[in-house]
Amino acid sequence: MAYQHDKIIELYMLKSENFPEDIAPNQRKFYREAAEWLKDNRFDSAEAAAEAMKQTEYYTGGAEALNADDAFVRAKAKEFTGRRSFKQKEAMRRILNGYMQITGNPQAEYRREAADDMAEALRWLESTGLDFDEMISDEAYRDILMMTEAGFANFIEFVHSFAAGGYVYDDRTDDIAEEQAMIAEWVKENKERLAEAGKSEKWSTAACIAVPSDDPCGYDFIQLKEVEQ
Amino acid sequence: MDMIKILIDAYMKPLYDTNPSGNLLEAIQTFEQKLYVYGRANPDAMDIVGESGNRDEYNQLYMAAISGGAAYEAAPGSAEDSGADDSGKSMEELIDEQIAAERERLTVKELTAEYRKIYDEFMEACDPNYEITVASVKATLGTYQDATCAEEITYMSAVAGAVCEDVSVKTKLKTEMVVILTSLITGWENSKKKIRENDEAMDKYAQAMVVTRRQTIRYYRFLTEDMGITFDDMINDPFSFITMLQPQGLDSLWRIKKVMHPDNIKAMRYVLFEEILSGRPLTDILLTPQQYPFYGVIDSAMHPEIDAEFLKAAETMNKGISFFGGKIETISQDSEELHKKTAEFIAMNTSY
Numbered sequence: 001m002a003y004q005h006d007k008i009i010e011l012y013m014l015k016s017e018n019f020p021e022d023i024a025p026n027q028r029k030f031y032r033e034a035a036e037w038l039k040d041n042r043f044d045s046a047e048a049a050a051e052a053m054k055q056t057e058y059y060t061g062g063a064e065a066l067n068a069d070d071a072f073v074r075a076k077a078k079e080f081t082g083r084r085s086f087k088q089k090e091a092m093r094r095i096l097n098g099y100m101q102i103t104g105n106p107q108a109e110y111r112r113e114a115a116d117d118m119a120e121a122l123r124w125l126e127s128t129g130l131d132f133d134e135m136i137s138d139e140a141y142r143d144i145l146m147m148t149e150a151g152f153a154n155f156i157e158f159v160h161s162f163a164a165g166g167y168v169y170d171d172r173t174d175d176i177a178e179e180q181a182m183i184a185e186w187v188k189e190n191k192e193r194l195a196e197a198g199k200s201e202k203w204s205t206a207a208c209i210a211v212p213s214d215d216p217c218g219y220d221f222i223q224l225k226e227v228e229q
Numbered sequence: 230m231d232m233i234k235i236l237i238d239a240y241m242k243p244l245y246d247t248n249p250s251g252n253l254l255e256a257i258q259t260f261e262q263k264l265y266v267y268g269r270a271n272p273d274a275m276d277i278v279g280e281s282g283n284r285d286e287y288n289q290l291y292m293a294a295i296s297g298g299a300a301y302e303a304a305p306g307s308a309e310d311s312g313a314d315d316s317g318k319s320m321e322e323l324i325d326e327q328i329a330a331e332r333e334r335l336t337v338k339e340l341t342a343e344y345r346k347i348y349d350e351f352m353e354a355c356d357p358n359y360e361i362t363v364a365s366v367k368a369t370l371g372t373y374q375d376a377t378c379a380e381e382i383t384y385m386s387a388v389a390g391a392v393c394e395d396v397s398v399k400t401k402l403k404t405e406m407v408v409i410l411t412s413l414i415t416g417w418e419n420s421k422k423k424i425r426e427n428d429e430a431m432d433k434y435a436q437a438m439v440v441t442r443r444q445t446i447r448y449y450r451f452l453t454e455d456m457g458i459t460f461d462d463m464i465n466d467p468f469s470f471i472t473m474l475q476p477q478g479l480d481s482l483w484r485i486k487k488v489m490h491p492d493n494i495k496a497m498r499y500v501l502f503e504e505i506l507s508g509r510p511l512t513d514i515l516l517t518p519q520q521y522p523f524y525g526v527i528d529s530a531m532h533p534e535i536d537a538e539f540l541k542a543a544e545t546m547n548k549g550i551s552f553f554g555g556k557i558e559t560i561s562q563d564s565e566e567l568h569k570k571t572a573e574f575i576a577m578n579t580s581y
Binding site: 059073097150154176186194 | 384395438443
């Protein structure tokens with residue numbers, strides 16, 4: 001078998017050149033230095049080259065450089081993306097979701113579930129030594145949670161109050177009790193007029209197919225089906 | 230997502246990229262199985278090679294692989310290394326091939342070409358507005374095609390991982406925001422309808438409308454002041470717009486969807502601003518016919534034929550799209566793997 005010493009050197013040099021310095025500096029360096037070593041140490045066979053290489057750092061150096069570059073690019077990516085974990089982001093989402101559901105969800109059971117989930121997320125943050133106030137001051141969370149400055153202030157105040165007093169939903173109806181009583185009485189007294197108003201309205205069910213398109217709303221709607229109720 | 234597989238694939242890829250053959254290939258495959266045995270028993274392991282005590286063997290295989298198998302000792306009892314691989318190519322030919330591949334950057338070109346092909350196929354098959362399915366794929370496959378080496382893909386992948394996490398959080402929040410508002414509006418509509426139908430509990434529905442009005446005022450203040458979003462912002466954002474129509478996917482990527490009547494958006498706008506938030510007396514609202522009708526959801530149990538017709542129509546519209554039609558010309562196993570990963574990304578972002 002013909003041993004191509006110069007071709008191995010050429011291959012190593014090419015490999016070195018193909019690794020960008022800012023992405024794979026360790027492999028770039030390794031292949032350049034291994035090629036230099038091969039230039040200084042000529043062999044007649046692959047077996048002899050491999051045997052001699054075993055005695056040097058170049059035998060395992062390629063794999064080590066690969067591992068080092070893997071760690072290098074991951075650390076570089078972390079510098080860009082920050083050290084926030086998905087669990088932390090999810091915890092912040094669950095807390096905001098709790099605030100949102102308690103504020104707006106018309107179903108009491110969903111508000112209660114969201115409050116429980118929010119409490120659990122706050123407990124998880126605490127158990128991992130994370131501080132909500134510190135996290136919320138991180139600009140990245142301001143982007144992820146998509147809130148306004150005023151929104152953040154309201155949110156933080158709500159979370160503090162929630163953490164101190166638990167779930168308290170203001171479902172008092174004192175201020176609207178009079179209006180409720182009046183309208184309840186009024187609808188019973190005006191059945192016929194209400195039914196008459198409803199007659200001119202079209203109450204039916206419908207469905208159609210949405211297909212992505214260039215329309216400004218993003219869709220074309222086709223095959224409309226309407227079923228009278 | 231099978232994290233063990235992803236980690237092991239990352240370790241094994243550089244070895245398989247050298248196109249090993251014969252004893253070396255066999256040794257690499259045996260080694261890979263060893264990693265799986267360890268990985269399955271230790272699902273939290275991050276450095277499977279190191280933690281399993283196989284670092285030296287990995288390093289030796291790696292060196293053997295990148296030097297064309299020359300430095301790898303034949304397994305005991307196997308035929309002596311003849312300098313040729315299973316394909317009959319000589320060592321010289323194999324090294325020439327590797328030099329040509331490096332010169333032309335063939336490995337990364339092939340890899341990015343596959344990413345591009347799969348990305349294009351995916352984008353053709355998806356709804357570009359539907360952030361749940363599309364955003365993470367854009368952040369991953371959409372960026373990998375510009376990579377200049379495998380390590381850059383690792384970097385892009387790590388960055389994309391964080392982007393996908395952010396997208397997942399934002400999409401869930403946006404969806405919830407829309408769903409709460411539409412629930413309040415549809416709740417109001419339902420009460421109004423029951424009252425006009427003279428339902429037995431019409432007085433209770435009337436009382437509920439007072440509560441719904443208060444809840445909606447509070448929630449709309451939250452939307453506009455805390456989140457900086459108005460109703461018009463929502464309907465001008467295609468993802469929020471379609472979410473308001475309660476979409477149901479008619480194919481695996483939700484490109485084609487079954488939705489409510491699109492005029493419901495007009496009705497929702499009217500109800501929100503002309504009725505709920507307007508401050509008009511309820512007596513006046515209840516006696517004024519609604520300007521735009523609000524169409525309810527068709528009960529699928531009562532009308533299964535409509536769902537069947539829609540599914541058939543979606544199938545016809547998706548015919549010719551390679552992602553759905555089985556026309557994908559798989560270049561290699563990597564290609565199939567990427568399809569699986571794409572599906573995993575989608576599953577991750579729709580599992581809520």
